[in-house]
Amino acid sequence: MPLMQMVPLLMKEENKEDYEPKVVSFGPYHHGNEKLKFVEDFKPTAVQMFIGDNRNEADFMAAILGEIEYARSCYLEDVTCRYTDIEFAQMMLRDACVILNYFGPNIVDKSYKEAETINHHLGIAVYSSIRRDMYLLENQIPFLILEILVALRYKTPRHSFIKAMERDSFKMFFNGKNGMIEHAEANDDLGKNPAHLLEIFRRVIVRGPDHDPILRDNECGCCNVNDMLTRLEEGCGKCCKDDENEEWHGSQYVFRSVTDLKSKGIYSKASGIKSLKGVRFSPTRFCRSAELKLPFMYVDMYTRVFFKNMIAYEFSPNSHIIDKSVTGYVSFMKLLVVTEEDVKEMRENKIIINSLGSDDDVVQVYKDLNTYEAGDTSYFWNVKKDIEDHYHSKIRTWMAEFRTTYFNNPWTIIALVASLFLLCLDIVQTYYAIHPVPN
Template identity: 35%
Template sequence: MEDPSANNSREIDEENLIAEDEFPQKDQRYFDGRRRMHKVPQSMRLKKHKEEDCYAPKMVSFGPYNHGLSELRMVEELKPSVLTMIVSSSGKDREFFYYKILEVIDQVRNCYVGVSRDLYDDGPLAEMMLLDACFAIYLMKINVGDDEDMYSHFNQHFGMARLSFAIRDMCLLDNQIPLWVMELSINLIYGNKKESMLLCNCLSSYIFGSCRVKRIPGEDKKRPLHFLDAYHRLLVKENPHEFGIFNRLEIFNRQFRSVTELKAKGIYFKPSSHCLNDVTYKSYKFFGQLRLPIWFFSDQSKQFFQNIIAYEASPESDVRFSIICYINFLKSLIVKPEDVKELREKKILLSNLGDEQVVQVIKEIDTFGIDYISPIFYEVKMRIEEHCNNKAKTWIAELIHTYFRNPWTFIALLAATFLLCLTFLQTYYTINPN
């Protein structure tokens, strides 16, 4: 067999890819021996009667935790042909890629919990990683509209209506392969071509609808562990504050106000960005402005957030509870359809669901009683409370909200004021006829 290293001469962009002569075990950004991919805790899997399992793949498995499920057999049988399609553009045979992954199979195995050699020997595990990495590349290229042949291939075998199920399965916590395996595969297959940005393009298209992200935040310090970790970093970016637990009695002594209640107190809403911890509050003389992140809610939002939350709460996770804080904050803001309507009108909350349905989706997202609060949300809540406790600001706001919210109440106020003035003048001239 040809020496796999014979073709290993491409120059690679170190910012986004693993150099071909630099295996992950030599770089602590990729693997430090302590970060592993845990399954969703059993306590989070307990479901109510007939409730959908948010953590189980519907179409495709990635990694060993869901490998071999009978309901996923259709895609599993197609993975070899996808592998052939992917590697054919490299000019190398599949054995080259297989042996490259086999060289780092111990590092792959150490990324999982309980995946022993009795369960998967080195050869089958390396084969699984190669097939899964190439299928992930296949889905990413289809998602960013980068390959018409792959698009047609998927449509022929599954129909494009099922693409969303496959993409959704890539974001399940129990359904991951090490991100550096995906990057290494992209590197070996495409080298220094435009596909070097495939991962960033795919992730940013999920969030922004366009390929605008050039790198994953914090990757120069410690690379993301898997695809969901990379997605999580883009959603929350970098928080400059140290995460901590505060004395929160002053802001939790009662339920936080909803969107409509805050509006009545003179607090107005504007969109900030697609980063879910981009929440800011600014106080003005007679009103306040709360900037909230933009998010599109669909019937898949619950499942997506449940897996992100499970990732943040999983053992050995070194990420902050940014998404959990965001969901808890959203739950306090949105309690009825009128709250959804207000945020929809302000282009903050986008959805193809009805207002009642969005309220229900948000209610059903379970944060499992985790009520930690980050410095960002803590500061925002404190400043909003200061505004609401200011009698002058809230009195003016309530006056405007009551009498100036539509033309008829404003006209009625003017008419009443005019009549009051006439009554005063009539009384005055009656008493003082001269």
């Protein structure tokens, strides 16, 4: 089974443009497309930009030819049979140089000149669209080819190049100031040999930092009534939960959006965790409402294309991905983002950065993403379960309503305290009226 998969026809039938390149082809699947000729003509220039004036292109071709059998085996044989080894190696060299000039070893002066040169030849609209075409499942080249060229050009170890690409990808997706990725687990995929650039992108957004810079639940200094509420629910039985939703089936959710959750006392908040797994749910406490913490996400003109191809990658036969975290995240967000009010709420809470313009455009992005009703075995399943339990808990809902009614602004707090004070005075006055103090 080749590493570079084609997108299933079922997915392409919805909107095949989201799976096809707009300006540049990488690899053989879309090579030779007439509409991509503009950037294709630029590729020899990209090769010279990368190898420099003091190196010979033949050296780079020879290095690729040394791995040509592996490179061919990454694609469907029906496609690679159209090219000789020399033609295929030249395609790999040119495509890799376009990627490495756009997104490669970060040398400040050189990077600025490369961007300026590419802009001069292609224009800024085409230049920015190259990033979009890097997201496509069918538009990938073996990561080994990139490693070979970088090692030959810069004499850098393979491991350091992978780390550099992970760091730069992290900065691109999460706008990290230092671009550092923390290894969440000893056995995670960070630093390991990827099949292609799309795998680097996925591991960065999924396997990023997993710690919470905000206080954890057990670090809150206020009174935790969670255990008390749980015991009350167990004692009250059916009266504490909606009768018709007593059993939770794991795949059907009653809550439908961020504003719907807010009506039940569950408020959304930015988690500060730069990873798609940066989702935390904190149940109702006496001093604050329940919180759903979500990682912030840029939504721009390429978001739909990125997630569609990432879902296709997670469902591809040779991906070896067991935990479909990106698909689980998209499925979760489709529950939360239903109306413009939901987007507004998340935008005001700095969860969504909207680069599209209107909030309705963001809603449409998530509507266009199809998860094909895949069974959710990801990290988000437990979060949905906790939210659903809280959503149907009448005791927690009453507490949220009580807090909203009486503790949402200083005037209601003052009125409540004054009422309690007057009630205490009435009780004391009544007591002494019945039991007068002897002279």
